[in-house]
Each structure stands twice: as C-alpha cells, then as structure tokens.
Amino acid sequence: PLKVFNSEQIRNIGVGGHSGSGKTSLMETMLFAMGETTRIGATEQGNTISDYNEDEIERQVSINTSILHGEWKHTKLNMIDTPGFSDFYGDVVSGMRAADFMMIVVSAADGVQVGTERVRQMADRYHLPRFYVINKLDRENVDFDKVYHELRERFGKKLAIAQFPAESGPNFTTVIDVIKQKAYKYAHDKSGKVTEEAIPGNLQSQVNKIRNELVETVAESDDTLLETYFEAGELTEAQLLDGFKSAINRQMIVPVVGVSATANVGVHSLMDFIVEYMPDPTRRPAIEQDGATRKPSDSDPLSALVFKTVSEAHVGELSLVKVFSGILKTGDEVYNPGSSKSERIGQIFLLNGKNKKNIDQLHAGDIGALVKLKSTHTGNTLCQKGKEFELPPIEFPEPLISVAVVAKAKGDEDKIGAGLHTLHEEDPTFLVRYDGELKQTIASGQGELHLD
Structure with missing residues (x-):
C-alpha cells in the first residue's frame, strides 16, 4: 500500500513563472531526484510527466494545471504545476487555491x-508565502546578482538570498x-550526486555579507527578535531558523535560491530548502465562513475543495481535491453544499501528470483525485454530513475575447456542444453560450491560444 503522510509531512508547492522560465524542466528534475522517474524528460522531446496532452507537447508550453508528487527526506512534495501562458490564467487561479x-x-x-509579475500579484491576492528560484544558471553570460537585484527592485526589500551559485555559466x-554556511558541489553528469564542502575562501566575505543581510531581514520581521538582535548583536542558530520559518509563513521575507534544472545543479539543495x-x-491560517471555522488539522470536520476537473479517456471525469481539514477516506459519504447532494467517495488517486496510484485516504492538507462524482464541479466543497461548511469559491477571471463556433459538417452541432461543455467543466474560464439573434454558439476565453 502507498504510504499515507500526515499533515506536517506535506508541502503543497504552487509552481508559477513566465512561460519558458523552465518550470516544467525543474519539476522533471525534482521527480527524477525523488526516484519517481528513471530519467529526466525534456519539453523539446515532448516526454515530460507534467505536459502530457498533445497540444502541450506540440507547442512546448504548459496549458493545464497538472499535479505531481514525490517523497524527499520523509516529506511528500505535492507540486501544482500552473501554466505560464497568460491565455490559461484560470488554471493558475485554481492551482493557487x-x-x-x-x-x-x-x-x-x-x-x-x-x-x-502576474504570479506574484496572485500570490499577494491569496496571501501565499513564496520564494524565487533563479533557473538556467548554466547558460552563457548569465548573472545571478543582476537578476536578484532586478527582483528586489521590482518586488521589494523583503527578498533575501538563501542559496546562490559559486559560479555561473557552463561551469556552474x-x-x-x-x-x-556550506558549499554543495554537484556532479557534471546531471546525476544530481552532491558533496558537501567548506565554503571556498574567496567567497567567505561575500557569504558573511549575504548572511548578515538575511539575519537583519529576519530580525526586522518580529519585534521580539529585533530587540534580541539589537542587544546581542546577533541571533542564535535556533532564533534564526525559527524566525526565518515564521517570517516566510507571514510573508515578511521572500527567499531566493539558484539552480540549473537541466544540468541538475542545486535541485537537491532546493528540495532540502522546501522541506x-x-x-x-x-x-x-484557519478558514472562516458564516461564523464557522475549519483549522488545517485531521481532528476538524472534513472540508475539501474541488479545485479542478480533468476529463480522461477510460476514466471519465477526475475531480482534483485539496483536503483543507479532516480526513477523506474511500467509502465515505460526504455532502456537497453547492449542489445540496451527497456523494460517495470511490477510488482516491495520487497523480503524477496522467499516471495514477491508488490510496485509501487523504489527510488534512493533502491533494488527490476522485472519480465518478455525480454532481460535483470545480469550485465545490465536499464536507461532512451534518457539519456543513462551504469553502470560499474560486474567483475566475472574466473572459477577454469571444469567437463564434461553427460545426465543420452539418449535424455535428450536438457533438460540438458536448465537447464545449467538457471544456468548460475542465476550465471554468472557458465559457459557452448560444446567441439566439446571431443563431451562433459563442465561446469566450482568455486569449487566442486559449480558444485554439
């Protein structure tokens, strides 16, 4: 049976960034490091785990949110890969939830x-802690400091370096x-093999300077720490670590790390950092709705959000869920306040792109997929019967463009209608309506690539 993780052993990572920043490659390398794959897929070759539909492979861009997971240092990393293309913005919104x-x-x-910028704005809107990964440090003529300062200029003084490259370019x-205060040297063969070393002498003063900046930012995030820092002139190791974690969680500090996903340098250090x-x-934080509260813990009554629906051949509709509180088990009867109907939980899957593994329960904070729900849609809550609780709905962006949809052959209208309905279930930002005056079916979405 698959290992069941408790809430403290889970990290739910929303992965965002501009199209082409290397998000998909980074996740491929993380899956490889966690032993979920035996080789690193590449977007150019169309064999990555997260980009698995034909459109994504053909265009080499991520279009749908896909869910990936693996285990690192006894911790389950759930990666919610969101598309970088602005046309598929609705998927970023649902992934963030x-x-x-x-x-x-x-x-x-x-x-x-x-x-x-768009991902950062969304993270602000949902009050999500975050960190930046500067990727592709093995490219010619790249400069970590330059990009770090650009980030600081644009996104403020809360940024602080947690890991940085000893050198950039092909020798990274x-x-x-x-x-x-250690150096981690990675093998040149993309295996991810790494040895811990002392910091090279020529970098020691730079490390001291960056570390002092980090300590100051942590101290400034908390009045008690600031007092200690002023009196003692420094923070103990424990004060620094606890203060750092707390400041990240309160969005008072935004760490920055550096990697090359395709060269597999720095990725193990990045995953250690996440854990x-x-x-x-x-x-x-706990979630409050209509005077009731649900804490992110197993002991609270069940509340789970269906944040995305995916149609799959041979399986039908998969409902991707995040359990906010309580435990969701196979065989449970749960209640959907949105449709005022009960649902029976059948199989629960963990996903890696389109690869599925069966599991019999999900603890508070975990993410999985449910099949064959009868009357549950994206944005609906599943909760315990008699302890009704509705999580806040997902606020999708308004459509930006509309086009008429015409059947290629007469008599295909019904087929097209069904297909368009499926698309809307999978992506609520894709809207369909029939215009009686024009006698046309109108589809609306986030951009031309979205409607393609």
Missing part, C-alpha cells in the same frame, strides 16, 4: 517578465547555502 506557498521560477537568461556546479523552511499545511 490548492497551494500553501508559491515557488516562482525566473529564467536567469530573461530576468523578470510579465508572467513573473556549486551552490552556497547561506544558512548552513526545512517552507510551511506545511498546518502552518496556514
């Missing part, structure tokens, strides 16, 4: 782009961990 924090990927070759093999410092679901 399942995430407990954001990992925002920035290409060292391109710097801050419009997609970076070593990452410096500012908190642990050690980023918040588990129990650290996130």
Whole structure:
C-alpha cells in the first residue's frame, strides 16, 4: 500500500513563472531526484510527466494545471504545476487555491517578465508565502546578482538570498547555502550526486555579507527578535531558523535560491530548502465562513475543495481535491453544499501528470483525485454530513475575447456542444453560450491560444 503522510509531512508547492522560465524542466528534475522517474524528460522531446496532452507537447508550453508528487527526506512534495501562458490564467487561479506557498521560477537568461509579475500579484491576492528560484544558471553570460537585484527592485526589500551559485555559466556546479554556511558541489553528469564542502575562501566575505543581510531581514520581521538582535548583536542558530520559518509563513521575507534544472545543479539543495523552511499545511491560517471555522488539522470536520476537473479517456471525469481539514477516506459519504447532494467517495488517486496510484485516504492538507462524482464541479466543497461548511469559491477571471463556433459538417452541432461543455467543466474560464439573434454558439476565453 502507498504510504499515507500526515499533515506536517506535506508541502503543497504552487509552481508559477513566465512561460519558458523552465518550470516544467525543474519539476522533471525534482521527480527524477525523488526516484519517481528513471530519467529526466525534456519539453523539446515532448516526454515530460507534467505536459502530457498533445497540444502541450506540440507547442512546448504548459496549458493545464497538472499535479505531481514525490517523497524527499520523509516529506511528500505535492507540486501544482500552473501554466505560464497568460491565455490559461484560470488554471493558475485554481492551482493557487490548492497551494500553501508559491515557488516562482525566473529564467536567469530573461530576468523578470510579465508572467513573473502576474504570479506574484496572485500570490499577494491569496496571501501565499513564496520564494524565487533563479533557473538556467548554466547558460552563457548569465548573472545571478543582476537578476536578484532586478527582483528586489521590482518586488521589494523583503527578498533575501538563501542559496546562490559559486559560479555561473557552463561551469556552474556549486551552490552556497547561506544558512548552513556550506558549499554543495554537484556532479557534471546531471546525476544530481552532491558533496558537501567548506565554503571556498574567496567567497567567505561575500557569504558573511549575504548572511548578515538575511539575519537583519529576519530580525526586522518580529519585534521580539529585533530587540534580541539589537542587544546581542546577533541571533542564535535556533532564533534564526525559527524566525526565518515564521517570517516566510507571514510573508515578511521572500527567499531566493539558484539552480540549473537541466544540468541538475542545486535541485537537491532546493528540495532540502522546501522541506526545512517552507510551511506545511498546518502552518496556514484557519478558514472562516458564516461564523464557522475549519483549522488545517485531521481532528476538524472534513472540508475539501474541488479545485479542478480533468476529463480522461477510460476514466471519465477526475475531480482534483485539496483536503483543507479532516480526513477523506474511500467509502465515505460526504455532502456537497453547492449542489445540496451527497456523494460517495470511490477510488482516491495520487497523480503524477496522467499516471495514477491508488490510496485509501487523504489527510488534512493533502491533494488527490476522485472519480465518478455525480454532481460535483470545480469550485465545490465536499464536507461532512451534518457539519456543513462551504469553502470560499474560486474567483475566475472574466473572459477577454469571444469567437463564434461553427460545426465543420452539418449535424455535428450536438457533438460540438458536448465537447464545449467538457471544456468548460475542465476550465471554468472557458465559457459557452448560444446567441439566439446571431443563431451562433459563442465561446469566450482568455486569449487566442486559449480558444485554439
């Protein structure tokens, strides 16, 4: 049977960034490091785990939110891969509702782009902790410091370096961990093999400077720490670590790390960082609705959000759920306040793209997929009968463009109608209506690529 993780052992990572920043490659390398795959897929070859529909493979861009997971240091990492293309913005919104924090990927070759800004705005809107990954540090003529300063200029003084490259360009093999004050040297063969070393002498003064900046930012995030820092002139290791974790969770500090996903340098250090410092679901705030409260814990009554619906051949509709409170088990009878109907929970799956594994329960904070729900749609809550609770709905963006849909052959209208309905179930930002005056079916969405 599959291992069941408790809430403290889970990290729900929303992955965002501008299209082409290397999000998909980073997740492929993470899956490889966690032993979920035996080789690293590449978007150019169309064999990645997260981009699995034909459109994505053909265009080499991510269109749908896909869910990936693996285990690292006894911790389950759920990755919610959101598309970087602004036409598929609705998927970013729904993915954010399942995430407990954001990992925002920035290409060292391109710097801050419009997609970076959009993901950051969304993270602000949902009050999500976040950190930035500067990727592609193995490219020619890239400069980590330049991109870091650009991020700071655009997104404020809360940014602080947690890990940085000892060198950039094709020779990039070593990452410096500012908190642990160690260097991590990676093999040149993309295996991810890593050895811990002392910090090179020529970098020691730079590390001290960056570490002092980090300590100051942590101290400034909390009045008690600030007092200690002023009196003692420093923070103890324990004060720094606890203060750092707390400041991240309260969005008072935004860490920055550096990697190359395709060269597999820094990715293990990045995953260690997520396990050690980023918040588990129990650290996130309780949810209040209509005078009732649900804490992110197993002991509270069940509340789970269907944040996305995916249609799959041979399976039918998969409902992707994030359990906010309580435990969801196979065989449970649950209640959907949105449709005022009960649902029986059949099989529960864990997903890696389109690959599925069976599991019999999900604890508070975990993410999985349910099949054959009769009257449940994206944005609906599943809760315990008699302890009704409705999670806040997902606020989707308004459509930006509309087009008429015409059947290629006479008599195909019904087939098209059914297909359009499926698309709306999968992506609520894709709207369909029949215009009586024009006698046309009108489809509306987020952009031309979206409607294609």
